[in-house]
Amino acid sequence: MELKETVLKAFEQNRKAVLYTIGAGVALLGLGLGYKYIRKPKKLTQVGVVSQLILHPLKSGKGLQVATAECLRMGLKYGELRDRHWLVTTEDGQMVTGRQEPRLVLLTMTAEGGDLCLNAPDMEELRVPLGQPHNNIMNCRVFSADIQGRDCGDEVSRWLTRYLAAGKTFRMVHYEPEMKPRMSVKIESPFPADEEVAYPDTAAVMLLSEASVKDLSSRLDKDVTVSRFRPNIVVTDCEAFCEDSWDELQIGSVRIKRVMACGRCIFTTVDPETGIINRKEPLDTLKSYRQCDPSQKNIYKTAPLFGQYYIVKQTGILHVGEPVYKIREILTGVFSADIQGRDCGDEVSLWLTRYLAAGKTFRMVHYEPEMKPRKRVKVESPFPAKLVAYPGGAAVMLLSEASVKDLSSRLDKDVTVSRFRPNIVVTDCEAFCEDSWDELQIGSVRIKRTMACGRCIFTTVDPETGIMTRKEPLDTLKSYRQCDPSQKSIYKTAPLFGQYYIVKQTGILHVGEPVYKISY
Structure with a gap:
């Protein structure tokens, strides 16, 4: 049952139920049991519209635009394809990306009739079975982190080696659900400890606005497109760099939370239409005006910021054309200590205000596990430095x-x-x-x-x-x-x-x- 419905039902029973329900809710939160719920808030602030959904099944491969996609904890999924779940490697398992082999950005991966289909310029289409359970599992390295992948076979290896024509042998691996993932926090410290990824650089989802790309293009001799920056969710109907401040978003039933900006590297200088790397633009221009705050140099160093990394808090289905809502959080005071809470919506507010009839407006908020709690020692000095949500002490x-x-x-x-x-x-x-x-x-x-x-x-x-x-x-x-x-x-x-x-x-x-x- 949704949080709002639970609260309203409890309130409607009788006045006694109101007092017990609220007290029990605070007690449960204090014990750390929490209240797990799935809800779509009734009143949010619309900040844009989804204009594109893009999967990159092969890391560094060509993006696949889709009208709808599943948004899972480890990224987008469309049919049998999952974002960045395939990887090109050297024979000894070292990852290969567009930074080393720029022509990878022209390689298209699709799935049809149980087959994995590979296409690239001047190459015949290659089809191999999606599942090859008898192939070897390879130990791989992705940005100095160990991870496994199921080898996609010698036929794929020969096809890749011929296409890239780099004088060495390449292989392709596939990440399978039972394999041990990489932990995002070991890649970038701002991530929560339980966030997992397969072959993405860092995060499950990257979001970028069309306006930000347009702003960058206005500073260049030649326009660039969204595809150069390889996001998963593209948003329109907003100002440039608005996404920098979108801490938490609701898109349909999906809820995502921003963790950090995407620090850009030389891969942005690969033209997604030609596969040619120039090693200068648009990276140099980005560096001229999209540097991080000096206090964040330990995270981003000299990398310019463009686009935002998100983790998935609530899975669901995404659709192109859906409105994007920024979720409002209320900063409230509990016994002189600041703490956050998820607003329970205008309908609950109206109900409470009508019930209490005190000549002023009331709202209700819900403390969620990822919010910063109050320290008990700041409430009463005898307490150790433990944490609480809204209890008195x-x-x-x-x-x-x-x-x-x-x-x-x-x-x-x-x-x-x-x-x-x-x-x-x-x-x-x-x-x-x-x-x-x-x-x-x-x-x-x-x-x-x-x-x-x-x-x-x-x-x-x-x-x-x-x-x-x-x-x-x-x-x-x-x-x-x-x-x-x-x-x-x-x-x-x-x-x-x-x-x-x-x-x-x-x-x-x-x-x-x-x-x-x-x-x-």
Whole structure:
């Protein structure tokens, strides 16, 4: 179910459900379980339109323009062909690209009827089976990284060697799904640790705008085309270099996230129409006005920036003509600390605003795993330098039923556990025993106490009615649950009720499990 539908359904049930749903959501995020969802936001900022989708099945080979393509974690796929999943090598497995053999850019690879079809100027078409499971697996080197590939056979080798006519033997290999990929982070440090590629230079997807190419052409004696820069997604209806600021995009059901710019090399000086390398333009012109910020010299060095590398956050189908939306992220403040959140959309905002009826507009945001979290130590100094999303202070708050019963015995009206919004509720113990439980084992989970939970006016909100009294049970708690004077710098006048824990060992929790205090 989409996030918006989940939220709205929970809200529509009753006011009590609203409070429990929001509290449970924060608790889950604090525990790091997260909420996995697939959604198409209703309101985004359109920044362009997809004008071309281009696969390069053979690394350095001619681009194949398609009207639709699957966008997978490791790049675009069209039928049996996947982007940069074939590679030309020397006999000992060293990669060969257009930098060394410029005429590779004229070599076309297609698939038809279970055959792999190779075409090049002045060469007869060669057809070989797409799958050749009995051929040898070769160990290859792509930019100093080891990777394997299935040899495409002697017939392909002879054809390539004859076409390139470089006085040496060439082979072709195919990357298969069960082979070990290259890790993008080992190629360029800005990439996440789990991003994988086959034979691309660095990333699964490269995006470029037509306007950026037009801007470059205006500075040259001869126009250049998009094909020279070998992108996968080409965008129109935008200004030049707008893509530099598109941190996250939605195209149909596909969501991609920008990691870094594409630093350009001598390969840009190969003419895709002739296969001739001039070793000067347009690279020299790019270097004159597309250098990185000095603070990024350790990443890009002297390479000019043109186009942007993206990772795929949500797979799906891409179509030429689809609008490209920039996804808006909201920077919000949680207890004076900045943190991001994915906006849940205008429909949720309208619903919330109407429900709360406070004369102002409200929005809802969702914390996602790749966003920068808050540091607990900046929320409360006793915490180690651990991380949280939107909780008040900690990943886990624990409270005993006996402590709530003790409090109720001092009030005119009983209160329930739900008023205090814990994550773990413990029974079969004395009131306030949790104050001394420094480290606990519950099944495979191990948690460590950091500090007490200092209570505020939120405890005076009745979870059954949503009405705030601003007095009880807070006043009664203040009368007998104050901190030790030595801790006034931490808790000030807040009464203590419940305990904050950090998670030392993750696992699955079950109602009914025994809670063990760990003693050292």
